[in-house]
Amino acid sequence: MCRGCCTYTAGFGIYKVIFAKICVFLPNLYIYICIKFAPYNDTELNFIKEKFIVKRLIFAACAAVLAAAVPLAACNSGEASLYKAEVSDGELVVFVAPEVSGDMSVKDYFDGLVEEGVLTYTIADGMVTSINGVQNPADYSYCWMFYSDLIELDGVIYSNAEWGTYDHEGKTLASCAYGVEEMPVVEGYTYAAVYQSLSY
Amino acid sequence: MKQLKNKRLSPAKEMAFIAVQTALLIGGQLALYPVAGVEVVTVLLLCFSWVMGPRAGALSAVCFSLLRCALWGFYPSAVVLYLLYYPLFALLFGALGRVSDDVYAHFPVWAAAAVNAVLLAVCALCIWCVVGDVLKISRLAVVLIKSLLGVIAALSAALAVALDVAVALSRRQGKKANTGGDMAQLSAQNAANSAAKAGNGRLSGGSVVKVIIAASLAAVCTIFFTLLDDFISPAFLGYPLFSESWAVYFYGSFLALAPQTVCAIVTVSTLFLPLTAVFRRAAKI
Numbered sequence: 001m002c003r004g005c006c007t008y009t010a011g012f013g014i015y016k017v018i019f020a021k022i023c024v025f026l027p028n029l030y031i032y033i034c035i036k037f038a039p040y041n042d043t044e045l046n047f048i049k050e051k052f053i054v055k056r057l058i059f060a061a062c063a064a065v066l067a068a069a070v071p072l073a074a075c076n077s078g079e080a081s082l083y084k085a086e087v088s089d090g091e092l093v094v095f096v097a098p099e100v101s102g103d104m105s106v107k108d109y110f111d112g113l114v115e116e117g118v119l120t121y122t123i124a125d126g127m128v129t130s131i132n133g134v135q136n137p138a139d140y141s142y143c144w145m146f147y148s149d150l151i152e153l154d155g156v157i158y159s160n161a162e163w164g165t166y167d168h169e170g171k172t173l174a175s176c177a178y179g180v181e182e183m184p185v186v187e188g189y190t191y192a193a194v195y196q197s198l199s200y
Numbered sequence: 201m202k203q204l205k206n207k208r209l210s211p212a213k214e215m216a217f218i219a220v221q222t223a224l225l226i227g228g229q230l231a232l233y234p235v236a237g238v239e240v241v242t243v244l245l246l247c248f249s250w251v252m253g254p255r256a257g258a259l260s261a262v263c264f265s266l267l268r269c270a271l272w273g274f275y276p277s278a279v280v281l282y283l284l285y286y287p288l289f290a291l292l293f294g295a296l297g298r299v300s301d302d303v304y305a306h307f308p309v310w311a312a313a314a315v316n317a318v319l320l321a322v323c324a325l326c327i328w329c330v331v332g333d334v335l336k337i338s339r340l341a342v343v344l345i346k347s348l349l350g351v352i353a354a355l356s357a358a359l360a361v362a363l364d365v366a367v368a369l370s371r372r373q374g375k376k377a378n379t380g381g382d383m384a385q386l387s388a389q390n391a392a393n394s395a396a397k398a399g400n401g402r403l404s405g406g407s408v409v410k411v412i413i414a415a416s417l418a419a420v421c422t423i424f425f426t427l428l429d430d431f432i433s434p435a436f437l438g439y440p441l442f443s444e445s446w447a448v449y450f451y452g453s454f455l456a457l458a459p460q461t462v463c464a465i466v467t468v469s470t471l472f473l474p475l476t477a478v479f480r481r482a483a484k485i
Contacts, residue, residue, distance in 0.1 A: 103340055125233075125236075126236070153339075156336045156339065156451075157448050158338065162439075163445065178338050178452065182337075182338040182341045182455070183340075184339055
């Protein structure tokens, strides 16, 4: 779960200042390296400094844009009313999303389940590598696959039956189109992690 | 900046450089693959091809592609994608590196207009994606992707402005050298001679133009790479073109396209001149 979202947003001013300092510092560092490794006379130095007006313009533009854009990417994770799984063992994990405030990912919900002691898991490079101690083998003959009955929401496709399906208690869940960090948890929908063999 | 166009490396030297470059590319990819969207393969291959020429660049691209597949698996779509894209990339920038310095110093207006058109098209496309409801991707990622597309739009616009300023400055420098008095002509000649003597890594009127051209084309090529993957991989997976499955794959690719494009622009803009100087010094030309 993303903790400290409020502190992140409140402390953002410090990061803005640091980022702006870095963007001013970098062009000067660049000039210093060029001058250090290839000594110039005064005429050439003036020429270089004049030309670097262009580079500084670019850096300044980048700093302004990035400083303005970063708040948009600020963490805005939600909270669930409870963290509970219908099934949690070495081959299957199933939960039905409860009421969720804000945007919550499957990874955030898994973190909540970990805190409740319902399951354990590991993740690497955005991919779940083990759940409840059962790891993906090195040859990926078996793998933890994620399914959900959240097929489409607001015009966005979140699961695709053509990629695979899993039946659970009369429900047909489709293969998730996103990883656990981008798959949203929406109230009332079912999510399943299944340890199964991969067939190509 | 001197070029290698009339000076061929010996075959043994060329092979050694290709081998080292392949190792650099693989090492760079291995080091940075956990960091999503950040890579140095583009800037390294670009600068190497620019200095060493299209043949050496393409050969190192082929070696890198095959070695990469050997390490991560010979998946048909990856093999085709890498063996198609990277050699073409190396040939493009190798050819650009063969263009005379005078052309960059006195950059033609029509070429500047063409580059401006490409940059403004990328800028406009990114702005359209940001303000319109065209990105059908996960709501958990849409804000970040729109932010990155906004950054790409701003960088593209900045590059276009910088190119126009650099071309105007270069042309003004040229006019002063041609029409000035004895003192102006002498100082301009001295500056040019000093730059020529110093050789590698020296800034000249055309250097900024080269950086901008390289960064712009690197961004376009990075976008092209992702779009190429959006056709090749679904084809191998058996998804019909423009089907629902294809659409999911296409929109999901923006999660990689946006950060990779930003990375390409930033790394090429900042590392092009130092890296080409290093490669040239290594070739001892």
